[in-house]
Amino acid sequence: MTMSATRTPASADRPRDGEGAAPAVPSPGERRRAARRQQLVAWLFLTPVTLYLVLFYALPLWRNVDLSLRDYTLRSFITGGAEFVGLDNYREIFTDPTFPTALWNTVLFTGLSLVFQYSIGLALAVFFFRRFPLAATLRALFLVPWLLPLLVSSSVWAWMLNSDSGVVNSFLQTLGLDPVFWLTSPDWSLVSVILTNIWIGIPFNLVLLYAGLQAIPGEVYEAAALDGAGRWSIFWHITFPLLRPVSAITLLLGLVYTLKVFDIIWVMTRGGPGDSSTTLAIWSYRLGFGGGSPELSLAAAVANVLILIAFVFGLFYIRAQRKALRS
Amino acid sequence: MTRSRRAVTTVIALILTAIMLFPLYWMINVSLTPPHLLRKDPPNLVPIDATFAGYDKVIHEQLPYLGTSLLIGLGTVALTLVVAAPAGFALAKLFPRGGSTLNFILLVAQMIPGIIMAMGFYLVFNEWGLLDTIPGLIIADSTLAVPFGVLIFTAFMMGIPNELIQAARIDGANAWRTFRSVVIPVSRNSVVTVALFAFLWSWSDFLFASSLNRGGDLQPVTIGIFRYLGNNTQDWNAIMATAVVASVPAAFLLVFAQRYVAAGVTAGAVKD
Numbered sequence: 001m002t003m004s005a006t007r008t009p010a011s012a013d014r015p016r017d018g019e020g021a022a023p024a025v026p027s028p029g030e031r032r033r034a035a036r037r038q039q040l041v042a043w044l045f046l047t048p049v050t051l052y053l054v055l056f057y058a059l060p061l062w063r064n065v066d067l068s069l070r071d072y073t074l075r076s077f078i079t080g081g082a083e084f085v086g087l088d089n090y091r092e093i094f095t096d097p098t099f100p101t102a103l104w105n106t107v108l109f110t111g112l113s114l115v116f117q118y119s120i121g122l123a124l125a126v127f128f129f130r131r132f133p134l135a136a137t138l139r140a141l142f143l144v145p146w147l148l149p150l151l152v153s154s155s156v157w158a159w160m161l162n163s164d165s166g167v168v169n170s171f172l173q174t175l176g177l178d179p180v181f182w183l184t185s186p187d188w189s190l191v192s193v194i195l196t197n198i199w200i201g202i203p204f205n206l207v208l209l210y211a212g213l214q215a216i217p218g219e220v221y222e223a224a225a226l227d228g229a230g231r232w233s234i235f236w237h238i239t240f241p242l243l244r245p246v247s248a249i250t251l252l253l254g255l256v257y258t259l260k261v262f263d264i265i266w267v268m269t270r271g272g273p274g275d276s277s278t279t280l281a282i283w284s285y286r287l288g289f290g291g292g293s294p295e296l297s298l299a300a301a302v303a304n305v306l307i308l309i310a311f312v313f314g315l316f317y318i319r320a321q322r323k324a325l326r327s
Numbered sequence: 328m329t330r331s332r333r334a335v336t337t338v339i340a341l342i343l344t345a346i347m348l349f350p351l352y353w354m355i356n357v358s359l360t361p362p363h364l365l366r367k368d369p370p371n372l373v374p375i376d377a378t379f380a381g382y383d384k385v386i387h388e389q390l391p392y393l394g395t396s397l398l399i400g401l402g403t404v405a406l407t408l409v410v411a412a413p414a415g416f417a418l419a420k421l422f423p424r425g426g427s428t429l430n431f432i433l434l435v436a437q438m439i440p441g442i443i444m445a446m447g448f449y450l451v452f453n454e455w456g457l458l459d460t461i462p463g464l465i466i467a468d469s470t471l472a473v474p475f476g477v478l479i480f481t482a483f484m485m486g487i488p489n490e491l492i493q494a495a496r497i498d499g500a501n502a503w504r505t506f507r508s509v510v511i512p513v514s515r516n517s518v519v520t521v522a523l524f525a526f527l528w529s530w531s532d533f534l535f536a537s538s539l540n541r542g543g544d545l546q547p548v549t550i551g552i553f554r555y556l557g558n559n560t561q562d563w564n565a566i567m568a569t570a571v572v573a574s575v576p577a578a579f580l581l582v583f584a585q586r587y588v589a590a591g592v593t594a595g596a597v598k599d
Contacts, residue, residue: 043417045413045414064446128340132333138340141344144348148351149574165368170369262440285538318435
């Protein structure tokens with residue numbers, strides 16, 4: 001069994017592997033049968049994932065849509081039946097005073113997180129791209145915050161930002177600044193969860209953008225250096241534009257991930273005080289599982305609004321990725 | 328760069344890393360600080376009078392939670408690999424009709440916010456009797472990893488030379504044999520990458536655990552930490568000790584499997 005044995009002209013004509021690679025020239029009928037057989041085999045391999053997607057994605061998603069169109073109460077759990085109410089739940093959440101707050105908080109949380117994660121991540125990627133001792137090791141250490149369970153990082157930050165005994169306020173005090181009520185003041189709670197989320201997101205941006213930098217051919221820089229371009233101008237006129245496809249993907253992926261963020265906010269502030277750090281994801285969870293009587297139908301309606309937003313940007317992401325692959 | 332400038336760069340890099348990792352240091356510091364010193368102002372920057380009481384508490388109170396997390400993590404890895412590896416092989420090498428549609432669906436599936444899945448699973452599991460059970464959490468957690476797994480396997484298996492697969496065919500191996508004895512062994516790296524991430528994500532999951540396993544006897548460690556947080560006493564020494572222990576898998580990954588981690592982060596986003 002050598003590799004060269006298979007490089008016959010017959011298989012070179014048909015680079016696709018499969019039954020077609022048989023040495024004798026098959027008749028059209030045989031070939032059709034072989035093709036059908038190959039399709040059958042291929043889909044046998046795809047059977048587990050197809051079943052999986054139907055049972056564990058399509059079904060829950062469908063139940064979620066169905067739920068949002070009914071009035072599901074505690075009684076419904078036992079009887080199984082729930083009255084069909086059409087778009088009433090959506091009407092109710094859109095007129096709820098929490099809705100504009102949650103939407104705006106989602107925009108702020110996502111937007112600010114992305115801007116800072118990306119710019120800090122890019123600065124670090126460029127910085128680590130220079131060759132210096134320990135560069136690879138330190139870059140690897142930067143990954144740690146991203147690998148930790150979100151619950152761990154959020155509890156650590158919750159304690160660091162504690163108003164009375166937190167190390168952050170103690171640091172501000174040594175600078176002569178007043179302590180900040182990070183988690184307990186409505187003015188600061190959203191800032192606190194954004195800060196934490198930026199910290200968690202930097203590694204992800206750093207790794208992706210660093211990989212993007214590696215993909216830029218070195219000759220480009222050499223040519224620019226020969227032309228006498230300074231470091232700053234090389235960055236703005238060469239690195240940054242060439243990095244655009246990777247940047248688009250990084251930002252859109254970050255956006256889709258940030259929209260989902262739940263653990264951080266729930267652990268640190270539970271969306272409070274009041275609604276001051278409530279995003280759509282938090283609002284949905286609070287309605288459904290946050291204690292008190294569960295409003296699953298309303299929770300599902302909020303969740304479906306969130307999924308719509310995620311999908312819109314998700315399609316942008318897929319388009320950006322296709323474009324990057326083509327170039 | 329000259330040697331001295333490189334040294335300066337390294338020093339700057341060290342400072343940046345120290346700032347970035349300060350919260351981790353703080354976690355360890357607090358986990359060793361005796362409770363009566365926790366509210367001291369200003370806080371001790373190093374653990375003076377270090378105590379292992381927090382870790383003692385972890386061993387006595389959190390061991391079952393850790394065991395459950397381990398079990399759920401391993402289950403998630405198994406389910407993810409069984410579903411994702413054959414799919415990756417088919418998409419990469421068998422040219423199924425409708426394959427690109429399936430790819431698209433998987434990309435979209437990755438973007439569905441977990442809260443939506445949690446709500447849907449809650450209803451479905453309620454009917455199937457999977458609420459508050461380990462299999463239920465394994466299924467839910469695997470949805471975090473399956474689409475990613477298929478994408479990784481597809482990308483990797485595309486790189487396997489067709490000649491290798493044809494050679495197996497000529498030797499009389501059917502598609503299943505080829506997959507099992509040729510494709511899987513040469514795809515070891517991608518198997519490790521997918522398994523690592525599936526484990527890590529399941530280990531870190533809090534959303535599914537807190538919504539689908541609210542009253543179960545066996546709860547994962549994220550719930551264990553959250554219970555501590557919910558206590559009015561808020562024993563931060565014990566909370567941080569649990570947090571340190573819950574970070575062990577991540578630390579392990581970083582030390583022993585760093586190249587797989589970087590591969591996983593960049594896969595799909597940047598094509599080399």
